[in-house]
Amino acid sequence: MSLTAEARQLLRKGQVISAEIPASSAELMAWVGVHPFVDKRSTRTCADPGRGRNRFIIRGCEAPRALVEANQDLTGSLLNERMAVVLSEEEIETVLSSWGVDSSTLERDRAPYPY
Incomplete structure (x- = not known):
C-alpha cells in the first residue's frame, strides 16, 4: 500500500509520521x-547537488514491552534499530515495503514512538 494523502501532507509540512508495527516477539x-x-x-x-533538497530519514526499532507499558525512558533499550535516508515519498514506500511495513498505516506521530 502507499502513503495516505494525510501522511503525505504531514511530511510536506515537515511533520513526523509513524506507526506501531508487529514486533519480532510478544x-x-x-x-x-x-x-x-x-x-x-x-x-x-x-556544487553540492544534495544541499537544500528535501530528504526523509526512516527509522525503525523495537523496545521491551514492559518498559513501554511502564512509561520508562527507552534510552539505551532500543533493539533491532534500522535507518534509511531517501529523497522521495516513493522511496519511502519502497524502503518500508522491503521492511515488511504497510506504508498506509503511518499517521501523525503519537507516543510512544521513541525518536
Missing part, C-alpha cells in the same frame, strides 16, 4: 517513523 513493541528534513549541509566545493 515481549517487544516495534515502530517505524519517517522524519522529513532539508539537507542544509554547508560545503566548500563549487
Whole structure:
C-alpha cells in the first residue's frame, strides 16, 4: 500500500509520521517513523547537488514491552534499530515495503514512538 494523502501532507509540512508495527516477539513493541528534513549541509566545493533538497530519514526499532507499558525512558533499550535516508515519498514506500511495513498505516506521530 502507499502513503495516505494525510501522511503525505504531514511530511510536506515537515511533520513526523509513524506507526506501531508487529514486533519480532510478544515481549517487544516495534515502530517505524519517517522524519522529513532539508539537507542544509554547508560545503566548500563549487556544487553540492544534495544541499537544500528535501530528504526523509526512516527509522525503525523495537523496545521491551514492559518498559513501554511502564512509561520508562527507552534510552539505551532500543533493539533491532534500522535507518534509511531517501529523497522521495516513493522511496519511502519502497524502503518500508522491503521492511515488511504497510506504508498506509503511518499517521501523525503519537507516543510512544521513541525518536
